Each structure stands twice: as C-alpha cells, then as structure tokens.
Amino acid sequence: MSKKRKLMKVYPIEENCISCRYCEVACTMVHSETQDPVKAYKLEGLLPRATVEVKGAVSLSLMCRHCKHPFCLDACISGAITQDEDGRVRLDEDKCVGCWGCVLVCPFGAAHPHVERKHSFKCDICEDRGFPACVEACPNRALIYDFER
Amino acid sequence: MRYVIIGNSAAAVGCITGIRKVDKENEIVVISYEDRCYSKPMIADVLIDYPDEKLLYRDKDFFEKNNVTQILGHKAIKINPESKVVILDSNEMVPYDKLLISTGGVPFVPPIPGREKEGVFTFTELGSAKKFKKYIEENGVEKVVVIGSGFIGLEVAYYLREIGKEVIVVELLHRVLGKALDKRGSEIVETMLREKGVQFIFNNTVEEILGEEKVSSVKLKSGEVLKTEAVVIAIGVRPNVELAETARIEVNRGIVTDNHLRTNVPDIYAAGDCIECIDITDGTRKNLPLFPLAFEQGLIAGLNMAGKEITYLGGLPLNSLKFLEKPVLNAGIVEPPDSTYEVLVNDKFEKRGYYRKAILKDGKLVGFVAIGEIDRVGILTNVIRQKIDVSNIKERLVSLDFGLVDLPEEWRKEKLKEDKTAYKDWRPVG
Numbered sequence: 339m340s341k342k343r344k345l346m347k348v349y350p351i352e353e354n355c356i357s358c359r360y361c362e363v364a365c366t367m368v369h370s371e372t373q374d375p376v377k378a379y380k381l382e383g384l385l386p387r388a389t390v391e392v393k394g395a396v397s398l399s400l401m402c403r404h405c406k407h408p409f410c411l412d413a414c415i416s417g418a419i420t421q422d423e424d425g426r427v428r429l430d431e432d433k434c435v436g437c438w439g440c441v442l443v444c445p446f447g448a449a450h451p452h453v454e455r456k457h458s459f460k461c462d463i464c465e466d467r468g469f470p471a472c473v474e475a476c477p478n479r480a481l482i483y484d485f486e487r
Numbered sequence: 488m489r490y491v492i493i494g495n496s497a498a499a500v501g502c503i504t505g506i507r508k509v510d511k512e513n514e515i516v517v518i519s520y521e522d523r524c525y526s527k528p529m530i531a532d533v534l535i536d537y538p539d540e541k542l543l544y545r546d547k548d549f550f551e552k553n554n555v556t557q558i559l560g561h562k563a564i565k566i567n568p569e570s571k572v573v574i575l576d577s578n579e580m581v582p583y584d585k586l587l588i589s590t591g592g593v594p595f596v597p598p599i600p601g602r603e604k605e606g607v608f609t610f611t612e613l614g615s616a617k618k619f620k621k622y623i624e625e626n627g628v629e630k631v632v633v634i635g636s637g638f639i640g641l642e643v644a645y646y647l648r649e650i651g652k653e654v655i656v657v658e659l660l661h662r663v664l665g666k667a668l669d670k671r672g673s674e675i676v677e678t679m680l681r682e683k684g685v686q687f688i689f690n691n692t693v694e695e696i697l698g699e700e701k702v703s704s705v706k707l708k709s710g711e712v713l714k715t716e717a718v719v720i721a722i723g724v725r726p727n728v729e730l731a732e733t734a735r736i737e738v739n740r741g742i743v744t745d746n747h748l749r750t751n752v753p754d755i756y757a758a759g760d761c762i763e764c765i766d767i768t769d770g771t772r773k774n775l776p777l778f779p780l781a782f783e784q785g786l787i788a789g790l791n792m793a794g795k796e797i798t799y800l801g802g803l804p805l806n807s808l809k810f811l812e813k814p815v816l817n818a819g820i821v822e823p824p825d826s827t828y829e830v831l832v833n834d835k836f837e838k839r840g841y842y843r844k845a846i847l848k849d850g851k852l853v854g855f856v857a858i859g860e861i862d863r864v865g866i867l868t869n870v871i872r873q874k875i876d877v878s879n880i881k882e883r884l885v886s887l888d889f890g891l892v893d894l895p896e897e898w899r900k901e902k903l904k905e906d907k908t909a910y911k912d913w914r915p916v917g
C-alpha cells in the first residue's frame with residue numbers, strides 16, 4: 339500500500355494561477371457532445387469538473403485528487419464510484435443515483451452535484467482523450483500532468 | 488489462510504476491498520441469507536418499480552474479480568471460536584482463520600398490540616420492501632400510516648406519494664428528523680413533504696393496530712382512530728448482535744471493538760451497523776448505522792485482517808436526504824447542546840432556496856447543515872474530521888464559496904503537492 343502507484347493526474351500550482359478559468363471552459367467543452375464551450379454550457383447544461391477558487395491574491399484550480407483513501411468510495415450507495423488497481427477513482431454517471439453522499443464527504447469539494455440531472459460528476463483525468471484538457475488550456479503552467487507523489 | 492465475512496452489504500464490500508489491497512491470494516468467503524449484494528439505502532425505489540438490476544450494489548463480476556466465494560440464502564446461526572467455524576442453518580460448517588461479523592441492523596419494533604396483523608411492515612431489507620409493495624398491489628391499498636419520521640419513514644412516505652397513495656406520518660416528537668436535523672432544517676423538510684402531499688401528526692404515537700386479520704385502522708395515543716390499509720413501522724434500527732452473542736462476543740450499544748475493529752474474541756472482527764463506534768464529534772461510543780461508516784469500518788477491518796495494522800479514526804455522523812428535489816445534507820452536531828457552542832447561520836431559503844448553518848466549539852467546526860446549495864460541502868465535513876482551527880474564518884464557513892483557499896496554505900501543500908491522502912493522513916491536525 340505504501341508503494342508508489344503508477345497514476346498520472348493533474349496538479350495545481352497556485353503560485354502560477356491567474357484565475358483566468360480557461361481550465362474550467364476547456365473541461366466543459368471536451369466533456370460535451372457538441373465540443374463547443376458555449377453550447378456545452380447553455381444547451382447541454384454541463385458544468386466544469388475543475389473549480390477555480392479565488393481569495394485575494396491567491397487562486398488555484400482544483401479537481402479530483404484520486405485520493406489514496408477516497409471517502410467518496412465509502413459513501414457511494416449505488417456502486418457508481420470505484421477505484422482501479424492503479425488508484426484512479428471512477429464515477430459512472432449512469433449508475434449514479436444522485437444521493438450526494440460523495441459531495442458530502444469529498445475533502446476537496448471535487449465531486450460535484452448536478453441537481454437537475456440527478457447525478458454527480460468529477461474529474462476523469464480526460465481518460466477518453468489521453469491528455470487532460472485543462473492542462474493544455476492553462477496559459478501559465480498553473481496545472482501540470484504528473485505522476486502521483 | 489481463509490477469510491470469512493458474515494453479511495454481504497456495505498461493510499462486507501469494504502472488507503473485501505481492504506483485504507485485497509494487501510492479500511490477493513487467499514480465499515474469501517461471504518455468507519448472507521439474502522440472495523444478492525444490493526444497495527440497502529436504495530430499497531425504497533422498489534415502490535416506484537425501479538428495475539431490480541439497478542439496485543445491485545456490487546455485481547457478480549466484482550466477486551469473481553476479487554476471487555470471493557459467496558454462500559447465499561443461508562443464515563449463519565452459530566460461531567464456534569474454539570474450533571473456528573461458522574455453522575449455517577443448513578448445518579454446513581464453514582471454517583475460518585479470520586472472521587468479520589457485519590450482520591447489520593434489524594428494525595426496532597416496539598410491542599404495539601396488533602403488530603402481527605397482515606399489512607404491518609418494516610422497511611429495512613429488499614425482501615420486506617418487496618413484500619410491502621406486493622401487499623399494496625394485491626390489496627389495492629390506498630392509504631398508509633407510517634410510524635416514525637426518521638430517514639427511512641420519510642423516504643417511504645415520499646415514494647408512497649410518488650405512486651399516489653395517501654400517507655400519514657405519525658411522530659412522537661414535535662418535528663421530523665428530530666434526532667438527525669436541526670429545527671430549521673426539519674421545518675424545511677416538512678414543508679417540502681407537505682407540498683408533496685404527505686400528512687403529519689406530531690406529539691403522538693400509535694398505541695394499537697386494529698383490524699381482523701388485516702389492518703383496518705390504528706388507534707393513537709391521543710385516542711383518535713385513523714382508518715388505514717397498511718402500516719409501516721420505521722422507528723429505527725438496532726444492531727443485529729444475535730450471532731455475535733453465540734460466540735460470547737462483548738456487546739454494549741452494539742458489538743464492542745477496539746480501534747483495529749477487533750472484538751474481544753481472537754481473530755473475530757466486526758464492522759458496520761452491528762457495532763458500537765466512537766463518534767468523533769463528542770468522543771462517545773454509540774451505534775451509528777450509516778452507509779459510509781459501515782464501508783469504512785469494513786475496509787479498515789479488512790486491512791487489519793490481512794495483516795496491515797491500521798487504526799480506525801472513528802465515525803462522523805453524516806446524512807444526505809437523497810429523495811427530495813432540494814438536497815438536504817448535514818454532518819456532526821446540528822443543534823448546539825449548550826451555550827459553549829457558537830452558531831452561524833446563512834438562511835436564504837425563502838428567497839434564494841438555500842440554507843447553511845455551522846456549529847463551532849473552541850474555534851473548531853463540529854457540525855453543519857446545508858440545504859439547497861450543496862456543492863463542495865465535503866470541505867466542511869473534512870474541516871470537522873481533521874479538527875482544523877477555523878476561528879479566523881468563521882463567517883466563511885456558511886458562505887457558498889467557502890473553499891480550500893480559506894484553509895491554511897500548509898494544508899494545501901500537504902494534500903495537493905504531496906498527495907497525503909491515505910487513510911491515516913485524514914487524522915485530526917496538530
């Protein structure tokens with residue numbers, strides 16, 4: 339268990355974040371049918387899986403940490419949340435019943451509720467795409483894609 | 488080495504997950520008198536004919552992949568710790584090296600006269616939910632009395648309205664969810680349910696269930712008689728400790744375990760609704776029958792059973808009222824027990840549809856309620872869990888955009904840069 343897992347994920351670097359929210363836009367877009375940032379939000383009702391937090395001069399973009407101990411897994415009553423051998427935490431939106439258990443326990447606020455659609459959603463490390471769109475979109479290297487520490 | 492798990496639900500799945508993190512080889516056997524691994528919190532969905540396969544919590548694939556043998560449809564009736572065997576109702580003997588008891592809870596049924604009549608149900612198992620549904624259909628039931636306004640009672644009432652039945656909830660206290668939610672929260676929940684058409688009778692209880700073979704009415708403590716065609720008793724659950732007692736395992740408010748989830752009998756562990764655990768908000772030992780806790784305890788027990796020493800951090804009571812249109816979430820202490828607690832409220836329910844409340848003691852968050860807007864409230868849950876000092880950012884706790892930027896930079900560094908997210912990393916800070 340203490341041995342390092344071979345998992346790559348997205349790391350925020352708060353010193354570099356300029357709160358431009360490009361990551362949020364890119365995230366919504368690549369997870370949409372239309373692949374269009376405006377339509378994704380307005381027509382498909384999609385929301386970003388990364389959250390940009392701002393307080394005074396500090397800002398950072400935050401998404402699912404694929405925790406070594408994922409509290410969301412403990413709380414998931416439907417079986418929608420699972421953890422792969424390599425540590426990746428998956429959330430199957432079709433299996434999810436919108437009990438909001440994961441929202442209630444995620445220490446990073448990274449499992450989000452989509453109340454209208456009755457399911458939650460979170461960062462999937464762009465597994466369909468191969469490389470995280472937020473990292474690509476960030477203009478200031480405030481997000482990097484790296485092996486787990 | 489052979490692991491045996493009695494029970495096939497949240498704690499059992501947690502335990503399998505824990506064992507397999509350490510030990511990929513040795514045999515695991517799961518025993519349950521029920522026929523599948525379904526999601527208990529979802530059983531009220533049978534009332535609205537939710538497809539059976541969707542109620543599955545873990546499918547066959549999960550058990551196959553994890554190399555688990557399931558013995559289903561058989562009840563374990565005795566544990567013999569001397570010869571280390573579990574005896575089933577079929578007389579089969581199942582030997583174990585390490586045993587987990589996760590027998591869950593049983594519904595509490597007070598000795599109300601008439602409780603044995605046809606048409607009186609409890610609602611804690613898929614089987615009982617299905618029997619109730621069948622009875623409704625076969626008898627053309629249009630009117631139901633639900634005794635108790637806890638989470639289960641309210642959920643049953645809600646789904647009965649969903650299929651057009653008349654429902655009266657009878658509650659001993661003066662408000663719904665009296666033990667789980669604060670006053671304002673329960674007022675909001677009551678309003679939402681009344682809008683749905685659920686009726687309530689408070690400060691009252693059912694004294695007798697009347698009828699020939701079948702229920703035809705109930706008599707209340709106040710003397711009033713309500714006509715009804717069915718009764719659901721949902722007063723609460725109590726730990727199912729019957730099997731544990733056959734092995735002379737110590738029981739208090741549930742099976743007693745140490746901080747490695749071991750019972751007082753060697754090689755027997757226990758987890759889930761059947762145990763007594765430490766409530767981390769007040770340090771007392773109690774029975775906290777909640778899904779996430781059951782899974783977590785199972786996981787920690789499993790790790791320990793497989794030889795990885797790991798300390799259970801205790802249980803945090805938390806709840807999500809999952810069936811209403813507006814989410815209702817809470818964790819920890821929701822009503823201050825005395826004046827040493829501080830309360831912060833952000834109540835915009837009427838105008839903007841949300842309500843937030845935080846309860847603090849000595850500069851630490853000990854509980855919260857979030858209704859309507861719930862995104863990211865898990866950060867608050869963890870602030871309780873890790874006992875992070877929030878005396879400087881009190882007002883922020885009830886703000887909708889409370890986030891990690893409000894927490895100490897040191898915390899963010901450890902969690903985000905160094906990936907300190909293993910179980911032990913969630914211990915209280917300092």
Ligand SMILES: Cc1cc2nc3c(=O)[nH]c(=O)nc-3n(C[C@H](O)[C@H](O)[C@H](O)COP(=O)(O)OP(=O)(O)OC[C@H]3O[C@@H](n4cnc5c(N)ncnc54)[C@H](O)[C@@H]3O)c2cc1C
Nearest residue numbers: 494495496497498519520527528563591759760776777778
């Ligand atoms: C209607 C309803 C709604 C709920 N909603 C929520 C919710 O929204 N959120 C939440 O946190 N919790 C909720 N709960 C509580 C939650 O379901 C439990 O906390 C959780 O299921 C506990 O898991 P467990 O593994 O300890 O035991 P259980 O789920 O109770 O499972 C016990 C297992 O043991 C087996 N068993 C028992 N005795 C024996 C024996 N002698 N031999 C063989 N097998 C045996 C049973 O067949 C079963 O498989 C709800 C419960 C109900 C009934």
Ligand code: SF4
Nearest residue numbers: 402403405408410444
């Ligand atoms: S959703 Fe939250 S708890 Fe679950 S793995 Fe991601 S960060 Fe961890």
Ligand code: SF4
Nearest residue numbers: 414434435437438440
């Ligand atoms: S909201 Fe969905 S994913 Fe989250 S815990 Fe509930 S069922 Fe699981």
